[in-house]
Amino acid sequence: MTAPTTSETALVIDAAPRSDADLHPPRGVLHDTWVIARRGLVHMKRQPEQLSDATIQPIMFVVMFAYVFGGAIAVPGSQNASAQRYREFLMGGIIAQTIVFTAFGVALSIANDRKNQAVDRFRSLPIARGAVLGGHAVANIIKALLPIVLMSITGYIVGWRIRGSIVDTIGAYGLMIGFSFAMIWVGVLLGSLVATPEGVTGIAFAALFPITFVASTFVPLSKLPEPLRTFAAWNPTTTLSDGLRELFGNPNTPVKPGDPWSVAHPVAYTWIWVIGVVAVCAPLAVRAYQRSIAS
Amino acid sequence: MTNEHAIEAFGLVKRYGEKAALGGVDIVVPTGTVTAVLGPNGAGKTTAVRILSTLSVPTEGTATVAGFDVTTHPTEVRRRIGLAAQDATVDPLLTGHENLVMIGELHQLPRKQAKARATELLDQFALSDASSKVASAFSGGMRRRLDLAATLVARPQVLFLDEPTTGLDPRARNDLWEVLETLLGEGVTILLTTQYLEEADRLADDILVVDHGKVIAQGDARSLKRQVGGDNIGVTISDSSRLDDVVEILRRVTGADPIVDRPARTATAPTTGGVAGLAAVANALAEADQEVEDLSLRQPTLDEVFLTLTGLPLDGDDDPEPTPRTPEEVTR
Numbered sequence: 317m318t319a320p321t322t323s324e325t326a327l328v329i330d331a332a333p334r335s336d337a338d339l340h341p342p343r344g345v346l347h348d349t350w351v352i353a354r355r356g357l358v359h360m361k362r363q364p365e366q367l368s369d370a371t372i373q374p375i376m377f378v379v380m381f382a383y384v385f386g387g388a389i390a391v392p393g394s395q396n397a398s399a400q401r402y403r404e405f406l407m408g409g410i411i412a413q414t415i416v417f418t419a420f421g422v423a424l425s426i427a428n429d430r431k432n433q434a435v436d437r438f439r440s441l442p443i444a445r446g447a448v449l450g451g452h453a454v455a456n457i458i459k460a461l462l463p464i465v466l467m468s469i470t471g472y473i474v475g476w477r478i479r480g481s482i483v484d485t486i487g488a489y490g491l492m493i494g495f496s497f498a499m500i501w502v503g504v505l506l507g508s509l510v511a512t513p514e515g516v517t518g519i520a521f522a523a524l525f526p527i528t529f530v531a532s533t534f535v536p537l538s539k540l541p542e543p544l545r546t547f548a549a550w551n552p553t554t555t556l557s558d559g560l561r562e563l564f565g566n567p568n569t570p571v572k573p574g575d576p577w578s579v580a581h582p583v584a585y586t587w588i589w590v591i592g593v594v595a596v597c598a599p600l601a602v603r604a605y606q607r608s609i610a611s
Numbered sequence: 612m613t614n615e616h617a618i619e620a621f622g623l624v625k626r627y628g629e630k631a632a633l634g635g636v637d638i639v640v641p642t643g644t645v646t647a648v649l650g651p652n653g654a655g656k657t658t659a660v661r662i663l664s665t666l667s668v669p670t671e672g673t674a675t676v677a678g679f680d681v682t683t684h685p686t687e688v689r690r691r692i693g694l695a696a697q698d699a700t701v702d703p704l705l706t707g708h709e710n711l712v713m714i715g716e717l718h719q720l721p722r723k724q725a726k727a728r729a730t731e732l733l734d735q736f737a738l739s740d741a742s743s744k745v746a747s748a749f750s751g752g753m754r755r756r757l758d759l760a761a762t763l764v765a766r767p768q769v770l771f772l773d774e775p776t777t778g779l780d781p782r783a784r785n786d787l788w789e790v791l792e793t794l795l796g797e798g799v800t801i802l803l804t805t806q807y808l809e810e811a812d813r814l815a816d817d818i819l820v821v822d823h824g825k826v827i828a829q830g831d832a833r834s835l836k837r838q839v840g841g842d843n844i845g846v847t848i849s850d851s852s853r854l855d856d857v858v859e860i861l862r863r864v865t866g867a868d869p870i871v872d873r874p875a876r877t878a879t880a881p882t883t884g885g886v887a888g889l890a891a892v893a894n895a896l897a898e899a900d901q902e903v904e905d906l907s908l909r910q911p912t913l914d915e916v917f918l919t920l921t922g923l924p925l926d927g928d929d930d931p932e933p934t935p936r937t938p939e940e941v942t943r
Binding site for chain 2: 327328329330331332333334335336339340341342343347348351352354355358359362363432433434436437438439440441442443610
């Protein structure tokens with residue numbers, strides 16, 4: 317077939333309808349989910365600000381915090397402020413912050429889909445149930461894991477080491493994925509309830525910054541004044557950061573008698589949050605999403 | 612496919628709260644034919660397309676597309692249809708090729724087949740050069756062509772085109788019409804909505820005129836034009852003081868009361884006589900030694916069709932931006 321380049325050339329468009337007998341059988345929810353996830357990854361590649369969020373920014377954060385605050389913040393357990401100890405302390409927190417922000421990425425991609433009417437296009441296609449949300453989830457987990465890998469490499473260069481056992485290390489990565497999964501539902505809920513990408517950005521920054529900063533993300537809990545300390549002690553970002561530090565065998569705030577249960581058992585407490593958030597947010601999020609796309 | 616009618620809808624009602632966007636519409640489209648739904652903004656055209664393409668559930672009524680009920684078997688319907696929504700919904704961050712491959716894969720084509728079909732369609736739609744360009748860099752006409760190509764990836768039995776040429780310049784519109792005309796012989800059933808009588812006339816076998824959620828007239832272009840009194844003869848002269856003579860001539864030849872536009876030095880009258888009527892007017896003008904700037908025989912405009920069918924002028928027809936008139940526009 318030749319390409320018609322001018323309107324004088326007779327157009328040939330092969331659009332003979334496919335008969336019922338020739339229809340392609342459904343290829344399943346995993347296939348459809350992956351097709352939509354790939355689109356999310358291409359989106360990241362094509363948007364400079366998203367690409368920098370996932371690559372340059374995490375590297376910058378590690379380097380900046382490690383060298384700017386490294387000498388100033390004493391991590392409990394040692395007498396003096398040691399930059400090396402702070403850098404090891406920092407990694408658990410910075411990874412936790414990235415994972416919490418997964419919710420923002422999901423919410424933004426869902427709001428953008430509605431803005432660009434991609435939702436209607438998808439709904440007119442024979443896609444397996446749940447594949448659109450599944451695709452957003454998979455793409456955003458990958459978007460969260462990419463910076464974690466880059467930060468791990470950067471962290472290694474500036475002196476961070478995994479000192480825990482293999483089982484604990486697997487537990488640490490399992491906790492990261494579990495928490496990302498929970499954040500996806502928070503993101504779906506937020507993206508479905510807030511109509512515009514701009515609104516999502518506003519709410520995410522108003523809510524996510526306090527949650528990730530009033531925590532042991534960048535400074536040990538003992539350095540925080542009351543009442544911020546009490547909030548931070550029960551903040552899952554704190555226990556995710558501390559849980560990762562514990563599992564990686566990195567410096568951490570030593571647990572004292574009388575500390576809240578959450579601080580004494582960060583890994584268990586974080587998993588309770590993961591299960592709680594998924595149990596509550598997932599059904600609400602699916603319902604909110606269905607309502608947001610229906611008309 | 613053995614269905615006699617690719618689309619059968621009866622008594623479609625869609626209410627948003629108190630307001631009815633569709634107030635009981637029947638649409639029957641024989642397999643392999645083209646039906647145009649013609650009407651102004653907010654008439655309920657998009658609502659009808661959204662129901663038939665499974666995006667929206669009717670408040671009342673039933674609809675069958677390609678042999679399956681749209682409310683009880685939406686997936687079966689989706690396997691057999693293509694939808695080009697009013698605002699081209701191609702993904703702005705994907706390239707032309709990536710867009711078509713994704714749609715193909717979501718239509719359950721194996722990846723290799725989806726890629727081959729994407730390349731083939733880009734070629735046939737003269738978009739090969741834009742194959743690796745992101746869609747946000749496309750012109751409006753290219754985006755519409757890509758959107759149309761996307762609907763054809765899975766070779767649908769039924770195609771829905773919601774205002775395929777709205778917002779395009781005349782040249783791009785003409786290009787798209789040529790593309791659509793090549794589809795007509797392929798055996799696809801097409802339902803298209805439009806605000807242009809010319810478009811419906813050129814592409815459709817059958818036309819439904821809708822307004823305020825109801826079908827107010829139905830038929831092919833010729834029968835609709837008969838209802839509005841055929842073509843119009845327009846005369847523009849250079850000397851405005853002699854306009855009354857022209858009005859007299861038009862009244863004598865056509866037997867109808869001409870409409871006079873004095874600032875434009877133009878008089879217009881409906882005729883059923885076609886070219887013969889035009890010739891008679893031309894002769895009479897020549898005998899009267901009138902200096903004619905423009906003499907034309909033209910189809911009635913949608914405005915005139917509406918004026919005749921509803922007794923009310925069509926509002927907002929000059930406005931390229933949608934003017935909300937019903938909740939359909941508000942909720943979109």
